Amino acid sequence: MTSQTVSQAVQFIFAGLTSGSIYAMVALGFNIIYNVTRVVNLAQGEFFMLGAMTMISLHTGFKLPLPLAMFLATLIVGCVGVVFDRFAIRPLKKPSIMLLILLTLGGSTFFKGVALLIWGKSPHSAPTFMKAKSISFLGASFSPQILWVIGTLALISFVLWFFFERTLLGKAMRACAENPRAASLMGVNVKSFVTISFFLGGAIGAVGGMVIAPISFMVYDEGTMVGLKGFASAVMGGVGSYPGAVVGGLVLGLLESLSTGYISSIFKDILAFVVLLVILVLKPSGLMRRTDDE
């Protein structure tokens, strides 16, 4: 019985880490755009969906090898982010917060509509990145794909850390986030960093969609729920904080799977969001954001 308890627990934890990694990736993309532009991008979930759909089309439709399809899909969705900024967000003369939120909400509906036209209503699925059917660990068995999911999150986190802490470009971008006016006085071209942030936001969202596509499936409206959970993760971790996004995402994912496993599968979404509320009441700035940052 005990070995069964262990294998169950392992199964729950890996399931939580998998969906948590996805939420974290969406939350990261969300934070990058928010930090530089203060735009709450509600279309972030759609980048996730577009990434997966584009990859599936390039791979199964155009028969490109998987790594190339992934690379191209990342670029394409990154560019979609840039175009979205250029043609929808930047033309605004007097951007108010409300207007920007409505605009990204409109963008989300627009992307869903376009995806519906391109890919239709039926769900699409991608092959797993590795041939192995399943792997066992402590009596629990799961798809090797989840190692890709978790590994990708680790890689993205590392690359982002390196970019923001160790490169001039990243430091300049942080400067834009802290104080756009001061940054531009110091010779930083804030506008181009807005472009970069939208590119990164789109690209990271897309990667999340691509790595989960083989485990799950993708439909044109799949991004909405994920976008919402990603947003919740970002809020839970502290809006704008990159470690917060990762921690928030993983905590939300684990909460979901553990409450399913140990309490009840009916209340999964409710419990996760109740905990989110509790955290926000106790620590309104989020888990990973010190209040003195403000």
Next chain:
Amino acid sequence: MKTKGIVITCLALITGMVILSGPVCAAAEQKAALKLGVNLDTTGYAAWLGEPELQAIQLFAEQINAKGGIDGHPLELVIYDNESNPEKSSGIAKKLIQRDKVSAMIATAITATSNAAKPVSQEEKVPMYSLSGSYEPNYPDSFSFATWVHTSGMIETIYDYFVKKGIKRVAVLCATDSTGQTWFDEANKAARKYGIEIAGERFNVKDMDVTPQLAKLKAGNPQALIVGVSGAPNAVVAKNFNQMGFKIPYVTGHGNISDTFLKLMEGNEPDTLLLPGAYYIVAKELPDSYPQKKIIREFNEAFQKKFKKEPDIYAVVAYDAARVIAEAMKQVKPQGPGDNIKLRDAIEKIRNFPAIYGGTYTFSKEDHRGIKKEAALMIQVKGGKFVMAK
């Protein structure tokens, strides 16, 4: 200037959307047209059901009008898309009855949207014909009708099969939507009668991973898994099911009998994939002596000719629903509001009406489904095809 251009573009888009979402009318004026409302989930997550259903209804209207209509009255369809959204479905039901003055509606593809249309249909006393197998049309003074053998009949078909195979411990994994709820309740209810032991779990149709639920179920060492959900979420469950090394039969709902489902499961089929379903599905395997074989063939050919694709079972139930309503309209020819009640009573009087679905429809005051478990059997997915389960 620029803003003006944007405003004009927006206005044009909005106007376009309003026109597109409005009713699509098709009729010629001879005798007064008989209006049939169609409230279907042609977009949204149940779109894969709503789309073939709408096509079949349009085919039926075209065929009957080409033959001179219902005793000279053309059949006029008033069609709306509810976007798989219960709120929209309720609004559309109101619009169909109050504005378009239909005498009956075909509404809708799934239980959630059907339940939303039900109070409107009851209050206005306009018969509605649901195409959802889990929708319950039998209650006092009901104006609801439903196609398919009821989920309870389908579950009995499954349990009959389990008993035959000596399966006693069954795991049930159902969605938290209303289709899943019906499956969960009916599976538990019938289990007592059959002496089957049940362990149950739930999941959200938008879940990307159900391994926690499956891990819990696995602990009970089940001999078969019943997955109560329609459509895409099955792919997630099946993938997790295979990854976790389950070898037991995977049984899912009759709502999944379609080519879309086969494509969805491609590469992820469990070793034994079973569904309860109508005789129509395995029509090719039926002997020529099967009484409905001729009308099945005629329907298949007509649908194939018009839409250049094979009809699926959803097209069949929608076509059957339209046939039943037209049969009743032949008796009543509803014109005014009071005729709706007469139309309902006329449907209740239909006896032994051959079903393309398989079996026959025999309605009564108490039975608004008209079709019993005799029209169903167990079906297995083998080599990407639906065949009779051995």
